Amino acid sequence: MSRPMGRHPVRFAWFAALALALALPQAARAADIRVHREVLKNGLVLQVVERHALPIVTVQLGVRAGTALDPPGAAGTAHLVAELLTEGTATRSANDIAGAIEFVGGRLGTEAEADFARATVTILKRDLDTGLTLLADVVRHPAFAPAEVARVKKEVLGGIEADEDEPAKVAGKAFDAALFGKHPYAHPSEGDKDTVPGIDAKALETFHDRYYVPEDAVLSFVGDVTVAEGRKLAKKYFGDWARTRVTFPAATPAPAPRGLDLTRIDRPVTQANVVMGNLGLKRTDPDFYPAVVMNYILGGGGFASRMVSAVREKQGLAYSIGSGFVARADPGSFEVQFQTRNAAANQAIRAVLKELNRIRDTPVTEQELADAKANLIGGFPLRIDTNAETADLLTFIAMYGLGTSYFTDYVDRVRAVTVADVQRVAKKYLHPEDMVWVVVANQAEADVTVP
Secondary structure, eight states: OOOOOOOOSSOSOOOOOOOHHHHHHHHHHHHTOOOEEEEOTTSOEEEEEEOOSSSEEEEEEEESOOGGGOOTTOTTHHHHHHHHTTSBBSSOBHHHHHHHHHHTTOEEEEEEOSSOEEEEEEEEGGGHHHHHHHHHHHHHOBOOOHHHHHHHHHHHHHHHHHHTTOHHHHHHHHHHHHHHTTSGGGSOTTOOTTTGGGOOHHHHHHHHHHHOSSTTOEEEEEESOOHHHHHHHHHHHHTTSOOOOOOOOOOOOOOOOOSEEEEEEEOSOSEEEEEEEEEOOBTTOTTHHHHHHHHIIIIISGGGSHHIIIIIIITOOOSOEEEEEEOBSSOOEEEEEEEEEGGGHHHHHHHHHHHHHHHHHSOOOHHHHHHHHHHHHHHGGGGGSSHHHHHHHHHHHHHTTOOTTHHHHHHHHHHTOOHHHHHHHHHHHOOTTSEEEEEEEOHHHHOOOOO
16 A cells, blocks of 8 residues: 655656646646645644545645654665555554555555655545544554564565666666765665665664654645544544654765766666766755756756757657756755667767756757746646645645745746846756766776766
8 A cells, every 4th residue: 555665767757848828827727726724732734725526535644754864774764664554553454454445445555755754545525534544543553563564674675676677776876875975865765685674663663653743744635625624633633643842863964076976887788877966955945946947948848858859859869868956855966867878878978968068158048948937837737636646745845844825936936037047056056077977887888988
């Protein structure tokens, strides 16, 4: 039932390209979303978005218990905790939980991201009490039975081993390790083959008891439910959840790369997998919106982006290529990812560097800017098209303190970006001379060199 974790070959949210004529009506629908927010006595944040077209409700609980909080030497702890929530509680077995949610045709899942974890149930309104009973039980009373812990650890280790056969994942993990150094963002969310075996049930219980608390947690209802109903249910199932203040450990800041840091990983492959980039920005940074627009033009806009045009279409060097910012609570990364023939790796890298320098040194055109803004604004409602997507975004907004006006702020701030803003953030956040490069390839054929 828990959603599988892992790094995708390209981790960025690509926005669908929509016609300019659709942009403003779509954006208007996004702006129509009304979020009710209040804080319960135990510190739990309640958010409700009413959608009464269908008798379905998604409820999501988000807690500040992400993988960045893994204890030193125990990478994978937060991921294991999230995976094991649905594998048995003090009063229900894993089969009991699965049977109960399947009987009413609902879905129950859990996930740990870098900065937070979440548990989600989607269910018919008539069965909402059943869904909340299960959601509250798995979040508040997980058993971490040794047999289940051993089984899930075995599954996680199997996934880690399988990742070794996927060059894109090998490249991504190596890039994070090289870029973030001693910062927790450096380690894979699921841990690694050296850390996972040493995580026992007691360690999972300790992590859960420390971080799965109502203080600053967020409970979001989206769908056929009123604010009054949401408040009543929140108090019924989470009102007696004892308030506990949490002191979060300070993370070691990641140092910015100086010069080019090249990691070569030899694999018997025909395609070189390349990740290159530098430190980016926090999600709360005011430059986030200009950076999104800049990146859309550069490499985030699919076939509309400069990188696809220059590297794929004009030179035929890569079938897929893209760039993006992974913005988090602490500065994340700016990354360019692509695959190319081993023998073409040097040529493709230099083509990417050329585009990085071009957007830094020369202002984008007014047409490029207008097209990027129209597509970003027009595509925004696609991110909140379903109750589950809206619930995900509500947790995201709460965890990063973006405010319930986010649905209008996004459109307004993207629309306000200027040509000068694009060049300013390009100069500030793109550093082609100071980057981490990771190349997973047949190294004898690729023979990547630093210019």
